[in-house]
Amino acid sequence: MKTGKISPSMFIGVCGKGIISFGSGQPDLPPPERVFKILPQYRDFKYGLIQGQVNLRKALARQYPRSTAENFVITNGASEALDLTLRVIGSMNGKEKNKVLIHRPYYYTYPHLVRYAGMEPVFTDMVDGRIDFDDFEKKVVDCRAVIINSPSNPTGRVESVKTLKQIEKMAGDLGIYVLSDEVYKDLIYVRENYLIKGPHVVTINSFSKTYNMCGLRVGYLWSLDKKLVNNIIEMKTRTSMNTSILSQEMAYEATKTPRSFIDKQVNIWKQRRDLIYKGLVDIGLDLWKPEGAFYVLPKIKKPKDFVWNMFKRHKVITYPGEWFGANDRVRFSYALDVDKIEATGTTYTTAATYFTASGDWLTGKLTGIPAAGVDLITGAASTVPAICATFGNASTVTAGKCRYHALITVLPGK
Numbered sequence: 473m474k475t476g477k478i479s480p481s482m483f484i485g486v487c488g489k490g491i492i493s494f495g496s497g498q499p500d501l502p503p504p505e506r507v508f509k510i511l512p513q514y515r516d517f518k519y520g521l522i523q524g525q526v527n528l529r530k531a532l533a534r535q536y537p538r539s540t541a542e543n544f545v546i547t548n549g550a551s552e553a554l555d556l557t558l559r560v561i562g563s564m565n566g567k568e569k570n571k572v573l574i575h576r577p578y579y580y581t582y583p584h585l586v587r588y589a590g591m592e593p594v595f596t597d598m599v600d601g602r603i604d605f606d607d608f609e610k611k612v613v614d615c616r617a618v619i620i621n622s623p624s625n626p627t628g629r630v631e632s633v634k635t636l637k638q639i640e641k642m643a644g645d646l647g648i649y650v651l652s653d654e655v656y657k658d659l660i661y662v663r664e665n666y667l668i669k670g671p672h673v674v675t676i677n678s679f680s681k682t683y684n685m686c687g688l689r690v691g692y693l694w695s696l697d698k699k700l701v702n703n704i705i706e707m708k709t710r711t712s713m714n715t716s717i718l719s720q721e722m723a724y725e726a727t728k729t730p731r732s733f734i735d736k737q738v739n740i741w742k743q744r745r746d747l748i749y750k751g752l753v754d755i756g757l758d759l760w761k762p763e764g765a766f767y768v769l770p771k772i773k774k775p776k777d778f779v780w781n782m783f784k785r786h787k788v789i790t791y792p793g794e795w796f797g798a799n800d801r802v803r804f805s806y807a808l809d810v811d812k813i814e815a816t817g818t819t820y821t822t823a824a825t826y827f828t829a830s831g832d833w834l835t836g837k838l839t840g841i842p843a844a845g846v847d848l849i850t851g852a853a854s855t856v857p858a859i860c861a862t863f864g865n866a867s868t869v870t871a872g873k874c875r876y877h878a879l880i881t882v883l884p885g886k
């Protein structure tokens with residue numbers, strides 16, 4: 473099949489019949505139950521404050537040091553917070569020092585937003601999925617701002633506290649803006665989040681990932697830089713105006729949720745992380761172990777062909793690493809309900825294999841897999857050994873590999 477042109481807008485939010493999406497970072501878990509409770513009585517449909525509803529900002533101020541409601545702007549998701557902040561920074565100074573440093577691989581919108589803001593993105597390549605501070609230090613001196621994203625989408629890695637403190641100090645000394653995108657701050661498997669602080673730090677956050685409220689579009693920014701915050705409010709006044717007040721009220725309810733809600737979720741993401749990581753390592757892929765968020769970014773040969781064929785032939789959505797500045801990789805989001813697949817009696821409806829006869833989509837060695845044309849497998853969970861038999865070489869294709877292979881490529885019966 474000839475590779476066609478794919479773009480993020482083809483896939484984001486797509487969840488049609490039979491489609492299996494490892495695409496968007498959209499949690500399949502429900503939001504806290506209490507956010508729905510306000511709906512039957514809710515009757516307020518007027519314009520709201522541009523900066524955001526006071527109750528929500530006050531609730532957030534209790535979570536951030538030295539803060540009041542004035543240090544926050546509630547936005548249409550973290551996306552708008554990033555966009556407004558960059559455009560305001562882009563419009564504040566003269567032509568000199570108009571570069572913004574981004575660590576690569578990066579969240580796919582960053583370079584675009586920097587350009588829309590009239591600035592130039594420059595890149596520091598990560599080593600082993602983490603910031604290389606030596607290179608960062610060399611490049612940052614020329615920059616007006618840096619964007620930090622830990623835990624990172626797409627690498628799933630978490631920066632060491634040492635690196636974050638080095639960045640904090642360096643940016644403070646140089647008077648550089650730091651945009652710290654912490655939308656995955658509550659989804660860390662290895663330690664607590666470290667909040668980057670400083671006079672020109674803007675922390676970007678969201679209700680999308682912590683509370684599974686992506687479509688409601690509530691995010692926010694926090695900064696001790698009052699001038700910057702005021703300029704951002706000015707820009708929002710002339711662009712989107714207020715963020716949906718119904719969504720803000722639901723977000724306010726979410727802030728009352730006990731910490732145990734988040735802890736339970738982290739356990740679920742961690743189990744899925746373990747499953748997908750082990751599975752991909754077992755089949756020979758080269759990837760970094762995620763320490764937060766819910767993404768894996770394995771190396772895959774011919775990534776664009778892979779993504780295209782998986783979508784066109786098998787209705788399986790994955791994202792090419794190219795969108796994230798990682799041309800030799802493919803990104804999988806594991807915000808998928810594998811629990812149901814694990815459940816006894818669950819039906820494997822469509823298992824699309826990753827493999828061509830030559831196995832050339834994989835960097836790993838998969839001797840004996842599979843006979844040409846083994847594309848679709850249908851059967852119940854109990855037939856996994858039979859799937860192995862289909863591959864024709866049970867000695868090299870273990871039941872575990874095979875089961876995992878099926879597991880990551882199927883959805884429970886719909």
Ligand SMILES: Cc1ncc(COP(=O)(O)O)c(C=O)c1O
Binds near residue numbers: 551680686
């Ligand atoms: C790193 C990062 N920043 C920002 C966003 C956008 O989040 P929101 O839904 O709050 O706009 C995402 C969404 O996937 C993300 O991964």
